[in-house]
Amino acid sequence: MSIQIDKNKCISCGKCRNICPGSLICADLKEKAFIKYPEDCWGCTACIKECPTRAIKFYLEEDIGGNGGHLYTSQEEKGCLVWHLVDRFGKEEVIKINRRESSKY
C-alpha cells in the first residue's frame, strides 16, 4: 500500500481524487475515497497535502525499505507545511517548513 485513506476521516470532498496525477483514487458507493490502483502510486504526496482532514497516510513498501512507518501533513500555521513522520512504534517527528523559505541545498 502506498497510501492509506481512513474512511472514518474522509468527508467525501473529492479533492484527493481530483489532484492525483495518475487518477488512481476513486469513490466507493458511499462517496468515500479509496485508492483503487495502489501499485501505480508515484509517491508524490499531492493527495496528502490536499486532504483537509488528514485522512491520508503515505507508506513506503517493504521492497524499497519501508518498515511500518508513515507520514502525513498538516497546515497548522499560515504559509507553513507541517510534516509528521511517524515510525512503526508511533514515535513522531514533526518538521515544519515555511513555504516562503528556500531550501538550503
Add this chain to the structure above:
Amino acid sequence: MCKSNTYKTDILIIGGGTAGCFCALTLAENSDLKVIIAEKAGIKRSGCLAAGINAINAYINPGETPESFVKYVKKDSEQVIREDLVYSIAKRLNKVTEKVEQLGLPILKDDKGNYVKRGKRSIKINGENIKPILAGAVENQPNITIINKVNITDYIVRDAKVSGACGFSPETGEFITIYAKKTVCATGGAAGLYKPNNPNQSRHKMWYSPFNAGAGYAMGIRAGAEMTSFEMRFIALRCKDTIAPTGTVAQGVKVPQINNKGEEYVHKYGKPNTHIRLYATVQENKSGNGPCYLKTKGITKDQQKELFKAYLNMAPSNTLKWLENNSGPAFENIEIEGTEPYITGGHAGSGYWVDINRKTTLENLYAIGDVAGGSPKKYVTGCFAEGEIAAESIIRELAGPNLCTGPAAKNQGEFMCSHLQQHFDAKYSPYPAEKIEQKLQETMDKYAGGISEYYEYSKNKLDTAKNELQELFNLTNRLKAEDFHELMLIREVIDRLYVAKVLIEHLLARKETRWRCYQENADFPDKDDKNWLRYVNSKYENGEVKIIFRNLIGKDELYEHSN
C-alpha cells in the same frame, strides 16, 4: 457508442505542465487569443513536478553567459546538440526565472538581494509548491480554459497539417475533439519503457513521472512528424530504493561519490560529466567495487536537518525512509544507483525535430519542453523558455494574414474517436494492458540495454526486441476496456510501444557509442567523431521507421524546415 463533445479554440496546448502552463500564460498576457489546456490529470499537481523540485538547474549565474552555457551543454552532451536551440533557451533563462519568482516561487537570496548560487548554473529555491503556483497563475487568466482529466490520444491531421486533437475524458465518459488553429504539444516525455529499479509493489516509485507514457511522441510518430536523437536516452543517478535526487547532496552539501573500498572513483573514468558519473558507478558495480555511495557519513546535524527538509520539498519518501529507520545521512552514506532509461528532451536530446520557433515538421504543430528534441539540460527554466518562444511565434503568425481557415478536416476528429470505441467493443482479452506493459519492459531491459545489461545493447539483441515488440503490437488491437481508466492504460501501452519501436531504430542507426550508458552500443564501443558528429532523425511512414541523418546546426545558424 459513447457520448462526445467538440470544442473550438485558437490554440490548443496538450499538457498543463511546466512548458504548457508557461506557454499559456505568455499567450494570455500578450494577446486576446483563446487558449485551451487539455490536461491528463489536474494541472495543480500534474506532471514531473507533482511533488516539487529541488533547484533551478539552468540559470546564468554571475561569471557565466548564454554562450558559456551553450559550450557547457555541448561538452556535457558530447557535441551532438542543437546549439541554435540551446542558445535560444540560454538567452531567456534569467528572464523566465524572474517571472516565476514574481508568480511566487521562493528563491534564496543573499544580503544584497542576489540569488545564492548552488552550482555554476543552478540556484536554490523552495520548489515544493511550484506546480500550484503555476496553476494559480494560469487559472487567473480569463482567456485560458483548462480541461482537466482529458486524455488526448491523437492529432487531427491531414496532408501533414494539424488542426487540433482528440481523445477522451475518463471523468465525464466522453470522447473529445478539440479543433484549433495552432496546436502545442507539451505532454512530457516517456517513462515505463524499461523494467524499473523496483519492479514489484513499488514499480512506480521511479525518477520520471510514471504517468508520462510518451503520448506526445507517439502522436507525432503516428502523424509522421520528424523526430530526433531518440538514441540519446536519459538515465538518472539516484538514491537507491526511493529513487530520490542525488544532486541535492552532491552539489548542495558537496560530498564525493565513493565505492565500497571508500575510494573516490569517478575520475578514473574521465572528466566527470553527467553521464560519466553514472557510467563510473555502473562500472564499479560491474567490477565488484560496489555498492557505491555518496559520502555523507559525518556531515553535521544541522546539515542533516536541512537535508531532511530539502527532500520533503521534492522527494518526501527519502526523508521518511531515514526517519522510520531511525537513521539519517549523517549516520550512514547514501547508496546510489542508475535508474532504468527514459526518453526525454528535458535532460537528454530526444524529441520532435523543431525549428528555432519550436515548430515541428507538421504544419500548425509546435513542440515544447520534454517532447522537444535537440536541447538537453533545458530543465524547468528551459521548458519555460520554450513555452515563451512558441507563444511569441504563435502570436506573430496569428496576427499576420490569417492563413488558417478553420478546421482543415471537418469531422475527422469525431471519426478518429470512433477508433477508441473498438476497445470497448472488443471481446474478452486474456492479456490486460498491464501485462503487455510488463512484457515490453522486460524485453527492453534484456534486449535494448536496460539495467540488467548495464545499459549495453547489440544489433542481435535489438533484432530480438524488434520481433517481440511486433508481437505485442498485434496483441494491443484486441485489448478490451471495461471502463475509461482501462482505456487510458491501453492507450498508454500502445504509445509506449510506438516510442520503443522508434527508439530501437535509433539505437541501431548510431554505429558508435556517443554517450556512456545512455547509448552503449556493444558492437561499436568507441566514440567516432569522424563519422558520427551528426543527428539521427526519423519519420514513421507506412508502418516503417525511416532513418534520416542530418548535419549539426551551429549556434548562430537559422534553421528552417525545408520540406
